[in-house]
Amino acid sequence: MSNGTQSIDRAAELLSLVVHADEPPAFSDLVDETGLARSTASRVLNALERHHLLERDNDGAFRPGPMFAAYAARHDPIDAFVRTAKPVMAWLGERTGETVNLAVPHGSAVVQVAQVDSTYLLGAVNWVGVDVPPHCSALGKVMYAHDALPLPDDPLERPTDRTVADVASLKRELARVRRLGYAETNGELEEGLAGVAAPVRFRDGQVRAALGISGPDFRLDESAKDLGDLLVAESARLSHLLGSRQPQLSNQATHQPGTTQATSA
Amino acid sequence: MSNGTQSIDRAAELLSLVVHADEPPAFSDLVDETGLARSTASRVLNALERHHLLERDNDGAFRPGPMFAAYAARHDPIDAFVRTAKPVMAWLGERTGETVNLAVPHGSAVVQVAQVDSTYLLGAVNWVGVDVPPHCSALGKVMYAHDALPLPDDPLERPTDRTVADVASLKRELARVRRLGYAETNGELEEGLAGVAAPVRFRDGQVRAALGISGPDFRLDESAKDLGDLLVAESARLSHLLGSRQPQLSNQATHQPGTTQATSA
DNA sequence: AGACGGGTTCCATACTATGGAACACAGGTC
DNA sequence: GACCTGTGTTCCATAGTATGGAACCCGTCT
Numbered sequence: 001m002s003n004g005t006q007s008i009d010r011a012a013e014l015l016s017l018v019v020h021a022d023e024p025p026a027f028s029d030l031v032d033e034t035g036l037a038r039s040t041a042s043r044v045l046n047a048l049e050r051h052h053l054l055e056r057d058n059d060g061a062f063r064p065g066p067m068f069a070a071y072a073a074r075h076d077p078i079d080a081f082v083r084t085a086k087p088v089m090a091w092l093g094e095r096t097g098e099t100v101n102l103a104v105p106h107g108s109a110v111v112q113v114a115q116v117d118s119t120y121l122l123g124a125v126n127w128v129g130v131d132v133p134p135h136c137s138a139l140g141k142v143m144y145a146h147d148a149l150p151l152p153d154d155p156l157e158r159p160t161d162r163t164v165a166d167v168a169s170l171k172r173e174l175a176r177v178r179r180l181g182y183a184e185t186n187g188e189l190e191e192g193l194a195g196v197a198a199p200v201r202f203r204d205g206q207v208r209a210a211l212g213i214s215g216p217d218f219r220l221d222e223s224a225k226d227l228g229d230l231l232v233a234e235s236a237r238l239s240h241l242l243g244s245r246q247p248q249l250s251n252q253a254t255h256q257p258g259t260t261q262a263t264s265a
Numbered sequence: 266m267s268n269g270t271q272s273i274d275r276a277a278e279l280l281s282l283v284v285h286a287d288e289p290p291a292f293s294d295l296v297d298e299t300g301l302a303r304s305t306a307s308r309v310l311n312a313l314e315r316h317h318l319l320e321r322d323n324d325g326a327f328r329p330g331p332m333f334a335a336y337a338a339r340h341d342p343i344d345a346f347v348r349t350a351k352p353v354m355a356w357l358g359e360r361t362g363e364t365v366n367l368a369v370p371h372g373s374a375v376v377q378v379a380q381v382d383s384t385y386l387l388g389a390v391n392w393v394g395v396d397v398p399p400h401c402s403a404l405g406k407v408m409y410a411h412d413a414l415p416l417p418d419d420p421l422e423r424p425t426d427r428t429v430a431d432v433a434s435l436k437r438e439l440a441r442v443r444r445l446g447y448a449e450t451n452g453e454l455e456e457g458l459a460g461v462a463a464p465v466r467f468r469d470g471q472v473r474a475a476l477g478i479s480g481p482d483f484r485l486d487e488s489a490k491d492l493g494d495l496l497v498a499e500s501a502r503l504s505h506l507l508g509s510r511q512p513q514l515s516n517q518a519t520h521q522p523g524t525t526q527a528t529s530a
Numbered sequence: 531a532g533a534c535g536g537g538t539t540c541c542a543t544a545c546t547a548t549g550g551a552a553c554a555c556a557g558g559t560c
Numbered sequence: 561g562a563c564c565t566g567t568g569t570t571c572c573a574t575a576g577t578a579t580g581g582a583a584c585c586c587g588t589c590t
């Protein structure tokens with residue numbers, strides 16, 4: 001697989017461990033996890049520190065270095081978020097065949113920031129950038145339910161006659177969303193269009209995004225519960241990738257390998 | 266200096282070139298800049314790609330990989346910004362001996378996000394988090410002057426009798442700020458307190474932060490022009506670190522080495 | 531003092547990275 | 561079509577670099 005790059009492989013493995021760690025790992029942690037000789041680890045880590053790829057905090061633990069900060073400072077955080085979310089979305093797309101959406105709150109609106117298209121011919125079209133009333137979309141309901149978006153005022157827009165009619169009813173539904181862990185819409189934005197969405201938590205534990213799928217109600221309805229649970233699990237996984245310590249949902253039956261970009265082979 | 270880490274040094278040099286580049290460099294660019302053998306560069310770059318430290322875009326050019334995105338997605342962008350700015354601020358602190366401030370706009374207010382303390386006993390105290398009226402501070406004036414902050418309405422707060430009295434006068438001063446490149450305050454916030462500040466541009470070219478120094482007027486007044494020019498130069502350097510392409514101010518007489526964390530030794 | 535954990539430095543050795551050359555591939559040019 | 565030229569990857573014998581065991585250093589606990 002790799003040829004003539006042993007030392008770089010080792011260095012990259014160490015880097016990866018540090019970058020993806022929840023707590024800055026100590027020298028010994030890294031030695032244990034990699035199985036490297038202490039001398040080798042020391043040499044490599046010092047080289048990485050010399051090159052600003054790592055730095056040691058006051059306790060001597062290793063943290064990502066100035067080079068990562070420099071990257072973060074000159075790149076759009078939304079872009080980084082999307083790139084982190086893409087593998088999860090891609091897998092959801094493969095698994096369900098439906099359109100997958102990722103959205104963040106912006107002011108009092110919801111904006112789609114990424115999408116993976118349906119593999120069906122009949123599927124939700126590309127929504128990125130399109131403005132929809134949050135109370136008509138599963139993504140928006142998730143945001144409302146977790147205080148990622150301020151609740152709207154009462155004359156609610158009603159694009160269809162299934163749209164939730166007033167803030168009082170909306171609040172009742174939001175309670176259900178919190179209880180189930182996911183939100184649904186069914187023909188509330190457009191005749192025949194259904195959606196399911198779950199919250200994404202950032203490092204601080206706050207819900208700052210929602211991950212959802214959408215498609216025709218006849219396909220989504222029958223498996224709404226399964227899709228909801230699937231989304232909850234995958235959102236939790238994404239949250240974890242973003243550093244949230246929310247208890248990772250336990251064991252998902254079919255958990256795919258190779259999607260998390262962690263400790264390399 | 267380095268022992269037994271030749272290949273890691275080379276890998277890190279390549280990484281650094283890619284991360285700090287303005288445009289994603291092509292394979293040949295990297296070969297030329299590093300002077301490595303093409304075979305070696307190829308091997309190393311492929312290893313870095315395999316480990317998600319780099320990725321190749323559609324043109325085959327190299328960009329920072331998912332590992333950088335993962336870091337950026339799980340860290341506060343402000344924090345990354347501050348960490349990038351710290352070396353510049355530290356040098357300004359050493360050079361001038363005065364308190365150095367870094368601020369960003371937040372709503373219609375200015376918040377200090379980092380500070381390096383004066384080496385004098387009499388100096389500005391720590392302002393991080395403290396709210397001051399923008400029109401009384403050099404940092405705020407810089408923001409107003411470059412549309413980083415919406416102009417205030419007319420009954421302006423007047424903490425001292427030297428405070429600029431109304432929006433009309435403020436506008437006149439802002440024109441001067443744009444012309445000079447830096448802003449000053451002199452006893453406008455507090456008797457005897459003076460400050461100088463210059464704009465920091467982000468990758469998109471917008472002013473989104475200000476870098477300033479503050480201290481007693483008797484020390485700052487006499488060298489205001491020099492300090493202003495110094496700040497303009499250093500702010501430009503910081504802007505450049507953040508990826509702004511604004512023409513870097515040409516040759517600053519005493520330019521220190523070792524502060525930019527670029528292409529390692 | 532003595533023992534221990536955590537980390538760095540040393541050094542002979544073995545194995546890994548190296549780079550020149552050959553190769554592969556994609557455009558250009560005639 | 562034949563022939564370059566530019567880009568990048570693969571091969572392989574060799575040199576030289578990374579390796580890891582052991583010695584060492586240092587702070588802390590007993």
